[in-house]
Amino acid sequence: MKVNGGEAVYQVLVANGIETVFGLLGGSMLELYDAIYRNQGLRYVGARDERAAAHMADAYARVSGQVGVVLGAQSGPGVANLVTGVTEAQLAYSPLVAIAGMTTRDHQGRDTFQEFDQVSLFKSISKQSIMVPSAERLPEMLTDAIRLANSGRKGAVVLHVPRDLFAETFDMTEANAPSAVSGAAPTRSQLEQIKALLAGAHAPVLFAGGGFKWSRGSAALRSLAETLNLPVIASTGHADIMPHDHPLYAGQAGPRGNTVASGLTRDADLILAIGNRLAFNSTFHSNDYISAQADIVQIDIEARALGRYFPVTLGIQADARASAEALVEACAAHGGQWQAWLERFHADKAALLEQRQAEASDASMPLLPTRVLGEIRETLPRDAIATIDTGNACLQAADRLAHYQCPGLVAPLDFGLVGFAYAAALGAQAAAPERPVVAIMGDGGFGFTMAEITTAVQYQLPVIAVVIDNGAWGAEKAYQNEFFGGRLLGAEIESPDYAALAELCGAAGYRVDKPGEMSAALNSALQAGKPAVIHVKVDPDALSALRKDLFKKN
Numbered sequence: 001m002k003v004n005g006g007e008a009v010y011q012v013l014v015a016n017g018i019e020t021v022f023g024l025l026g027g028s029m030l031e032l033y034d035a036i037y038r039n040q041g042l043r044y045v046g047a048r049d050e051r052a053a054a055h056m057a058d059a060y061a062r063v064s065g066q067v068g069v070v071l072g073a074q075s076g077p078g079v080a081n082l083v084t085g086v087t088e089a090q091l092a093y094s095p096l097v098a099i100a101g102m103t104t105r106d107h108q109g110r111d112t113f114q115e116f117d118q119v120s121l122f123k124s125i126s127k128q129s130i131m132v133p134s135a136e137r138l139p140e141m142l143t144d145a146i147r148l149a150n151s152g153r154k155g156a157v158v159l160h161v162p163r164d165l166f167a168e169t170f171d172m173t174e175a176n177a178p179s180a181v182s183g184a185a186p187t188r189s190q191l192e193q194i195k196a197l198l199a200g201a202h203a204p205v206l207f208a209g210g211g212f213k214w215s216r217g218s219a220a221l222r223s224l225a226e227t228l229n230l231p232v233i234a235s236t237g238h239a240d241i242m243p244h245d246h247p248l249y250a251g252q253a254g255p256r257g258n259t260v261a262s263g264l265t266r267d268a269d270l271i272l273a274i275g276n277r278l279a280f281n282s283t284f285h286s287n288d289y290i291s292a293q294a295d296i297v298q299i300d301i302e303a304r305a306l307g308r309y310f311p312v313t314l315g316i317q318a319d320a321r322a323s324a325e326a327l328v329e330a331c332a333a334h335g336g337q338w339q340a341w342l343e344r345f346h347a348d349k350a351a352l353l354e355q356r357q358a359e360a361s362d363a364s365m366p367l368l369p370t371r372v373l374g375e376i377r378e379t380l381p382r383d384a385i386a387t388i389d390t391g392n393a394c395l396q397a398a399d400r401l402a403h404y405q406c407p408g409l410v411a412p413l414d415f416g417l418v419g420f421a422y423a424a425a426l427g428a429q430a431a432a433p434e435r436p437v438v439a440i441m442g443d444g445g446f447g448f449t450m451a452e453i454t455t456a457v458q459y460q461l462p463v464i465a466v467v468i469d470n471g472a473w474g475a476e477k478a479y480q481n482e483f484f485g486g487r488l489l490g491a492e493i494e495s496p497d498y499a500a501l502a503e504l505c506g507a508a509g510y511r512v513d514k515p516g517e518m519s520a521a522l523n524s525a526l527q528a529g530k531p532a533v534i535h536v537k538v539d540p541d542a543l544s545a546l547r548k549d550l551f552k553k554n
């Protein structure tokens, strides 16, 4: 088959099951755009910034379970704008393939227009950053990029394509799609060892991580929890791993988690950490969160993660879902010997839920973020997807939302990125058109990508943006208040009327500043079925307490 490079890329994407690509038009890959236009087999979503397009592709991958593809179609500036999005995806282990335009091979190394060392730039922030040397190698190298992004510990791959390759014609054999490889499970003897540890345990927990999301293992996790009858804790940013109202679910542990879940991992005598690196965000690398006395069984897809931060009794390199399914097969019903432990858990959880309930009906003025979050929790339908940012409001959101369908939460995770949630929500919506998608972020966070309201309107992505406006870069303002005598510099920000801005762009706009208004606005936005922005004015002083030891002043 005689094709040009643009057509070849199109064929390989489609053969690999890619259905949507995100990007921003640039002159370096017009033949690819033309192939997408002519063939009509790929949906294209064009963003207002390549960074936003990359977040969209990343979130698309997290929700759909497919590889996300972003086109940085302009060599130089268009590609440089991908940096934040590629780093975010890489640190979230999200399978992202960025196809990056590059100057023509003949012109390289001559200070050509829009030329910079883009291959090197991405090397340290991706799984691989590599240039395609010839048109004939495009199919093979793109197939490999998709495979690499999506295998083992998933991540971001950047494929740099000199612009002349898209136009060059060559003979391509039919694009072949590698078949998916299912995950390995623990061996019989490993399962026996886990059973022996369970037999001696009186305070066991299941500490589940993102591995369950990537392996689509949420149902397997639930049946494992029910078979063993033990509490389930989620690692940070993965609160959607179990249905919020499951009686065995404790929520997120760690510095950003709740006291009940953190108490369980701190006091457990056996921790089954599955699909979980036990990494900084969930554990602070500290025995304040992970019992030093507990036996730890750690199961992870990546051998390097096993025992890396906490010594383990048993480390198993295996897939999360396959492991949970094998354990359900191998284990009989349990629970008798840790009855007291379960009773403590149920009592603590009931007290926590009561506290959350009280927050949700707190009528204080000015409006408190916790009240707003409570109304969101109680109003969102069970199939909703929430995306969040980093920051003070989202720190409080992390444990105050409710998720019932996995994946249902898309968070910045380890990169701690502000300015992620809104663009991510657009990608999530593209992946799940039938589910309501809500982006929850601060006034600062929304500012980074608010131009994407126009993308939401143009591509009919009915995302609901909830902007929690405390007039500040709140998380940092809290530090200046706490450690620098309230000498605020750069902490305060002024926002326009986002509801009016939304309406100007063709979206629906709502203003909320009193208790009860959030539910009403959210219900109305859910009915409207078009993009919406809810501008919520909250108490500027309601910043949640931060751990002092997260920040040490010298």
Ligand SMILES: Cc1ncc(C[n+]2csc(CCOP(=O)(O)OP(=O)(O)O)c2C)c(N)n1
Pocket: 389, 390, 391, 392, 393, 394, 416, 417, 418, 419, 441, 442, 443, 444, 445, 446, 470, 472, 473, 474, 475, 476
């Ligand atoms: C890209 C980026 N820039 C800066 C920061 C540092 N930072 C962390 S939280 C935060 C405040 C975010 O403000 P806002 O989105 O309004 O949320 P709030 O904390 O006020 O709830 C900032 C600036 C960051 N994490 N990421």
Ligand SMILES: [Mg+2]
Pocket: 442, 443, 444, 468, 469, 470, 471, 472, 473, 474
């Ligand atoms: Mg703010």
